[in-house]
Amino acid sequence: MKTRTTFLLLLSLFVAGGAFAQKFITKTGYIRFYSEAPLEKIEANNHVVNSALDLSTGGFVFKVLMKSFEFQKALMQEHFNENYVESDKFPNATFAGTLTNFKEINVGKEGVYEANAEGKLTIHGVTRDIKVKGTFEARQGKLIGKAKFNLTVADFNITIPGNVINNIAKTVEVTVELTMDKAGM
């Protein structure tokens, strides 16, 4: 409930931002989970990630549908949803935070800018503070965001059964790619 409140509070910053706020959105963001373990490499891709960024406040939010992660192996996708992330109980992962250096990003001047995001990441009903470094490229009025970071599965109370633990690494590499358009375009 506390996490949902934080997420909604940050979302409300976008509403209160007003007509001249520089809001950028995407509904087709991409997130990849990748793990490499002794027995297997596992990769899951999600192409329908929602994200919104307000460059007037730095407010930065993500909403990720867990059932939209696609695995090559159907059985692994089943286990991911039913046993690991329990997506029936926890259908979304969210990030609610800020781009701390938002003032340095000039959409009107094309180029690649460093992007430092901090905030609360919630997966499987567990919320953790995270800091992520990435980049935003300003190109033709759009913002193209990229980041790569690691997450420890156990930090989110995700338990991997003993019989498959050698198939799945304890640390998962997360890749994020967003092409964000100005809201209202």
Add this chain to the structure above:
Amino acid sequence: MKTWMKIVLGLAAVGLLAAFLVYTFLFNKKHPDYEKLPAAYSLTARELYDAFVKSPEAASSKYTGKVIEVRGILGKTETADSTVIAVFVFHQGDFGDEGVRCSMLPKYSQEAQRLQPDGEVRFKGYCTGFTGDVVLEKCSIILQ
């Protein structure tokens, strides 16, 4: 060959066959063919959207993870990378159009791109949840 050896070899062969079948059918299990699966629910896109807006948790319990058939007036189509997304638009939010978004299966991409806005359409897809839009994936076109 002694009888007990024949029994052991027979059991070993059965065990190997069972392991092979488990490997083939379980570990190599194919993803569902959402185009062929029957829809658990058939309703208008408006009804589906309103259900999630009114009560996200109740609608999620009912529709998320299910194959849904939706019909209604097409708002627009979008393309993201090589995926065509057909959108039923019901609300203008702070983040743009909101409604029901259907990501088409690749075999329906070209057909979906030819769909005209304001035309009656019917799609079937797998509901993955609600982000402010109801999201259906692996969508097929049933009626143009």
